[in-house]
Amino acid sequence: xxxxxxxxxxxxxxxxxxxxxxxxxxxxxxxxxxxxxxxxxxxxxxxxxxxxxxxxxxxxxxxxxxxxxxxxxxxxxxxxxxxxxxxxxxxxxxxxxxxxxxxxxxxxxxxxxxxxxxxxxxxxxxxxxxxxxxxxxx
Amino acid sequence: xxxxxxxxxxxxxxxxxxxxxxxxxxxxxxxxxxxxxxxxxxxxxxxxxxxxxxxxxxxxxxxxxxxxxxxxxxxxxxxxxxxxxxxxxxxxxxxxxxxxxxxxxxxxxxxxxxxxxxxxxxxxxxxxxxxxxxxxxxxxxxxxxxxxxxxxxxxxxxxxxxxxxxxxxxxxxxxxxxxxxxxxxxxxxxxxxxxxxxxxxxxxxxxxxxxxxxxxxxxxxxxxxxxxxxxxxxxxxxxxxxxxxxxxxxxxxxxxxxxxxxxxxxxxxxxxxxxxxxxxxxxxxxxxxxxxxxxxxxxxxxxxxxxxxxxxxxxxxxxxxxxxxxxxxxxxxxxxxxxxxxxxxxxxxxxxxxxxxxxxxxxxxxxxxxxxxxxxxxxxxxxxxxxxxxxxxxxxxxxxxxxxxxxxxxxxxxxxxxxxxxxxxxxxxxxxxxxxxxxxxxxxxxxxxxxxxxxxxxxxxxxxxxxxxxxxxxxxxxxxxxxxxxxxxxxxxxxxxxxxxxxxxxxxxxxxxxxxxxxxxxxxxxxxxxxxxxxxxxxx
Numbered sequence: 241x242x243x244x245x246x247x248x249x250x251x252x253x254x255x256x257x258x259x260x261x262x263x264x265x266x267x268x269x270x271x272x273x274x275x276x277x278x279x280x281x282x283x284x285x286x287x288x289x290x291x292x293x294x295x296x297x298x299x300x301x302x303x304x305x306x307x308x309x310x311x312x313x314x315x316x317x318x319x320x321x322x323x324x325x326x327x328x329x330x331x332x333x334x335x336x337x338x339x340x341x342x343x344x345x346x347x348x349x350x351x352x353x354x355x356x357x358x359x360x361x362x363x364x365x366x367x368x369x370x371x372x373x374x375x376x377x378x
Numbered sequence: 379x380x381x382x383x384x385x386x387x388x389x390x391x392x393x394x395x396x397x398x399x400x401x402x403x404x405x406x407x408x409x410x411x412x413x414x415x416x417x418x419x420x421x422x423x424x425x426x427x428x429x430x431x432x433x434x435x436x437x438x439x440x441x442x443x444x445x446x447x448x449x450x451x452x453x454x455x456x457x458x459x460x461x462x463x464x465x466x467x468x469x470x471x472x473x474x475x476x477x478x479x480x481x482x483x484x485x486x487x488x489x490x491x492x493x494x495x496x497x498x499x500x501x502x503x504x505x506x507x508x509x510x511x512x513x514x515x516x517x518x519x520x521x522x523x524x525x526x527x528x529x530x531x532x533x534x535x536x537x538x539x540x541x542x543x544x545x546x547x548x549x550x551x552x553x554x555x556x557x558x559x560x561x562x563x564x565x566x567x568x569x570x571x572x573x574x575x576x577x578x579x580x581x582x583x584x585x586x587x588x589x590x591x592x593x594x595x596x597x598x599x600x601x602x603x604x605x606x607x608x609x610x611x612x613x614x615x616x617x618x619x620x621x622x623x624x625x626x627x628x629x630x631x632x633x634x635x636x637x638x639x640x641x642x643x644x645x646x647x648x649x650x651x652x653x654x655x656x657x658x659x660x661x662x663x664x665x666x667x668x669x670x671x672x673x674x675x676x677x678x679x680x681x682x683x684x685x686x687x688x689x690x691x692x693x694x695x696x697x698x699x700x701x702x703x704x705x706x707x708x709x710x711x712x713x714x715x716x717x718x719x720x721x722x723x724x725x726x727x728x729x730x731x732x733x734x735x736x737x738x739x740x741x742x743x744x745x746x747x748x749x750x751x752x753x754x755x756x757x758x759x760x761x762x763x764x765x766x767x768x769x770x771x772x773x774x775x776x777x778x779x780x781x782x783x784x785x786x787x788x789x790x791x792x793x794x795x796x797x798x799x800x801x802x803x804x805x806x807x808x809x810x811x812x813x814x815x816x817x818x819x820x821x822x823x824x825x826x827x828x829x830x831x832x833x834x835x836x837x838x839x840x841x842x843x844x845x846x847x848x849x850x851x852x853x854x855x856x857x858x859x860x861x862x863x864x865x866x867x868x869x870x871x872x873x874x875x876x877x878x879x880x881x882x883x884x885x886x887x888x889x890x891x892x893x894x895x896x897x898x899x900x901x902x903x904x905x906x907x908x909x910x911x912x913x914x915x916x917x918x
Contacts, residue, residue: 281858282857282858283489283496283586283761284585284586284591284592284758284855284857285403285585285586285589285590285591285592285855286403286404286856286857286858287402287403287404287405287856290396290589291489291490291586291589322496322672322673322674322759323672323673323674323857323858324857324858325672325857325858325859325860325861325864326670326671326672326673326675326861327672327674327675
């Protein structure tokens with residue numbers, strides 16, 4: 241039913257992603273679909289690397305672990321953004337269409353007041369991409 | 379997401395020389411939630427900066443007269459006593475920048491040998507101009523050339539009471555015009571841009587090539603080593619936040635007064651606290667929308683709109699003003715600038731104390747106190763440029779634009795005064811001089827309106843880029859801190875401006891902000907050493 245799965249990941253908070261990662265891996269196995277893990281970073285030095293290359297290395301280490309743990313086919317995509325705090329959604333929407341994925345699995349938080357001000361990432365992705373979106377509560 | 383940042387790594391970035399430190403960006407940060415909003419802030423820079431700013435506002439409001447006098451005296455003492463220091467330091471910055479353009483270091487690329495530019499030339503240039511000086515050019519483009527011309531041509535030029543540059547040219551309008559334009563261009567040309575360029579280059583180099591966090595303290599790594607992650611660095615960052623916030627908030631307060639005067643002049647909108655507070659709230663509101671929309675969709679777009687408007691106004695004045703005189707004036711003023719530059723920049727053995735200390739030294743302190751903000755913003759958007767390209771675009775081209783702007787606006791005003799005997803450009807209060815000049819040209823309703831819009835949007839572009847810079851510093855160099863933090867700083871800046879406007883104390887705290895130019899001059903001199911050390915270890 242699904243040919244390609246995209247999973248946006250925040251490498252700084254992998255601990256909060258456990259359920260989403262697990263869900264994605266199980267779906268990947270069920271439909272025999274490869275998983276693309278997407279990380280958005282800026283070109284300025286951050287906690288996950290001095291530059292985008294180091295970030296990309298971390299992401300590829302992460303995807304390799306996912307592949308071996310779950311026995312699935314994976315790859316990683318690093319997206320460099322000028323202003324990741326704001327441009328996250330747009331970066332993910334563009335990547336979703338570039339990779340041609342038809343299912344997005346992502347972790348989400350419990351909705352709170354702030355969601356009335358900023359629409360959730362998952363909601364925007366569902367509105368602006370052709371893929372199905374599966375939001376996983378942590 | 380902008381067009382030029384493709385998904386994935388665009389290209390191999392090539393060799394660069396990372397600094398080997400155990401420090402991880404954001405390791406001193408505290409992540410927490412305030413209500414529904416997540417925060418990710420540096421401990422203690424965020425809290426100490428915020429509290430110091432609040433404390434200074436309270437002290438200024440509570441002890442208005444003594445605080446005002448104390449801060450004003452401090453600024454005057456610093457710019458008066460250390461004029462030689464400011465002038466010498468600024469000369470060093472210009473010479474270092476020029477040296478770097480022509481030296482082999484010019485080949486070093488910000489972000490690694492194979493890095494590609496984050497922004498196109500137009501977007502990049504619009505942003506650095508809008509953050510750096512746009513607003514000043516609007517206010518001083520007419521008034522400063524007129525001031526220098528008037529003091530130079532006056533009978534008392536050359537006496538100790540005179541404010542004329544280099545002794546002036548009493549009774550000689552032609553010579554006084556040249557001197558007035560040269561002195562103005564001196565204050566808006568190579569020196570201020572060199573000050574910005576030094577800070578920006580140092581920050582860009584240590585963030586994008588050396589891998590240190592994008593915050594002021596990183597520049598000092600070659601000098602203080604691992605100690606920059608401790609209190610030495612905290613103090614530098616806190617001082618940068620302090621200078622930036624007070625610089626922005628006080629000019630926002632004054633800007634509201636000036637914009638109010640302009641609106642009153644054109645539309646008869648009453649000059650009152652209510653109008654000013656509404657203006658500050660509106661400017662802050664648009665700045666908020668801009669920071670929430672982000673660097674590309676907000677800040678960059680507004681800067682580009684402003685560039686187009688400013689260019690339109692410039693071309694209009696050029697066409698309806700003395701067109702031929704302006705074109706020849708550009709080259710003539712450039713020549714006069716070069717001719718007077720050695721004398722004007724000479725720190726020693728001069729007799730024009732009022733001009734040197736009251737104008738030049740004050741300006742240098744002012745530019746330097748703005749430099750952490752403007753420099754850091756320029757650094758953020760300059761990745762992918764070579765040092766040579768960077769300095770050409772941050773030093774040479776903006777200086778030429780300043781010469782052109784001053785020639786068009788100042789030159790037209792002086793010509794109105796000298797050739798047409800139009801006195802209003804002299805008699806009008808400072809904030810209305812630009813409008814007085816436009817009034818003598820056709821379509822003044824339209825041009826004055828464009829001028830007001832430009833003033834307001836330039837304030838917005840200073841306010842939004844300033845909030846981004848303060849947010850990054852107080853998040854320990856993280857550029858992806860949660861959005862509510864930048865909303866906090868933009869709002870805080872507006873509130874400080876309103877408090878100072880209503881309670882009095884704009885002038886006092888602006889004097890305090892300008893006084894930070896003194897410690898930052900030392901900081902910038904150290905940055906020069908750091909730049910050379912940093913560039914030397916880069917692969918060329």
